[in-house]
Amino acid sequence: MHRQLIASCVAAMFLSGCSSPPAQPAANGADQGSDPVAVTPVADSAAAMLHWGAPIAGDEFNYTGEPDALKWSVYDSSGHAGNGVRSPGQVTVDGSQMVITGTPDGISAGMSAKFGRQKYGRWEVRAAGSGDDAYHMVAILWPDSGNWPCDGEVDYMETTGNWGLINFFHHYGCSNSKTSVSKTLDLTQFHNYAVDWTPDAIVGYVDGVKWFEDRDPAHQPPGSMHQTLQLDWFPDNVTADGPGELRVDWVRVYPAEGSPRL
Template sequence: MRTHLAAAAAGLVVITGTGIAVAQAAPAADAVTRTGSLVNTCANPVVDRDVTGWGRHGTGAAGARVAIGAHVVADHAYRQPSGNGVNPEMYLPQKDVTEAERWRFAMDTWVSGTTAAVTARMQVDWYGPASAYLGHSNGAEVPVTPNAVETWTRVAGEFTAPGGATRANVTAQLTGPAGMTWSATACDYQPISLPDPTTPPATPPPGGADTAAQRYNWGTPLPASDEFDYGSAAAPAKPDATKWTLAGSEASGCWEGHNGNGRRCEENSRVLGGIMRMTGEAGGDTGLLGSKFAQRYGRWEVRARSQATSANNGKQYHPVLLLWPDDEEWPEGAEYDYLENSAPGEQCAEAFMHYPNHQPKVQEHATKCNVDLTQWHNFAFEWTPQHVKGFIDGQQWFVFSADCIQCAPGPMFQTIQLDNFHGTGLQTAIFEVDWARVYSL
């Protein structure tokens, strides 16, 4: 599958991060202060086209989709007007669940029209097969300060699906007097079991002895290798600029993304004292590293894992390890994707070997299943005048030599990518690398 190093400069300013965050955007001409959360991964999270999934509940007044101007992500919200009764409620998009799953349901809210102390909470009505009602759960009360000026507060609750549950009807309640105007947007549903993309591991992962380099005596890694043993959780570092070209490292800050989808940004790749973490955001911003070292023929090995960090919405990032032509045009220069997956953390590793100039055909494809890509594995690639070979944890899993597939005409270099195939509204993800090593033949 095609991947590319698009270096189109983008003069946009974005707020980065994928955890729950309240941030102020870059000042606009009218100096609007923007608040709210950067994550929004439920169905119709920001009411961008219609109000599907949102509506009045209980003593809530009939609401409508309205334009807003001071949220960091959303341009629209669902608003219940001053006709709200005491302790109004609203419903949010439903979510399919499985019993015993743990979920964090959240949204951003803004209240005006009162000076009273107000709290809000997330709630769930649980249903099983044939819409059988199973019970109700309340989340924690979150203080919300009413304000005549648009100001967004994150409200979240954690819930465990009861036995037999198949659906969560998510609602919210505002505790306060009648007559309040209540707005909500940026709903976010995340499995609690998934990793927090803002939190690095306590210690670097073990390096692993099951490497192709050790098994086949590849020798000493070249200086272009990177152990990523710098930076820290408290002070994340940029990848070593003497070894890597970072996407968007120019003044513009970002490149155009894969096939024009989203952006590749320098700040989405950071070293945390033992690992490099590449982050794919819901809005489509991701990272890319390209090695500054290229060679014709050689060996490469990378210890990596990938994980989704929010609920699956069908728009998933592609983790990729590949060799890209240094001087030749594409596809004349060939392309060797020795790990490329259509979603983070899959159970089958895939590889795509592109023929030079896509002749006599486009590519060869290899698949190896029963490989949990959420766990650390060593992915290695060997390119010689005779063949191209792939290894996982020191074991060969593909070799191709027919029709001169190995005949890329010039030097190639390693890239590490988390590619965006869907534009915006993606399932957030991380792609982590313990080390990246390169060897001569």
């Protein structure tokens, strides 16, 4: 549900995103030049409860205007499966949050991170959403290669038309097979969504509590991945659609388990 820029977006119209060009990961799996990032701890985050240490990359959204161009590639393309439009004008940072707004006619936004590209590691976002059921909020790990579906996709926060239910979808293999889990949750309130990817497993957390685990080695993504954030439009062509909104307080990336950076 996330795409490579322009050419890949055309070729992969039935996916749901658009990615920035791949970057070569460092030898230790983290971006070159990554340093610990000073952040405000959140008690019910996976990072705090599981002692992940300081993040090595991310965005606290403590500025105003457009998303930081050094950190994000903002989509300018058609929407998921050709529905609606992804417009840079629909995403802004208000000094404490990143906000994506979707209009009733499907003008929305999405963006992919230039930071935290690594094979194995930990990612966490604090997010909330609201609005029409046609809008789905999504936090994805997308392959740096852009080779979808063969190189996998980890949707560790995704709605599917119900603002009271959160889903984790792990896509794997060229057949786009998947494992998944769902959980009742009030998504209009902020929650902390995390994924821990090791050579042994992909594990998901909500507010520091484990709710997803896939330990099948055949399901492992083959290469490095990066964060994306999207508000995707799924019109039903039956009922009138309304606006939607995705709000993200922060995005934080941590090194893999056992890294000397921990």
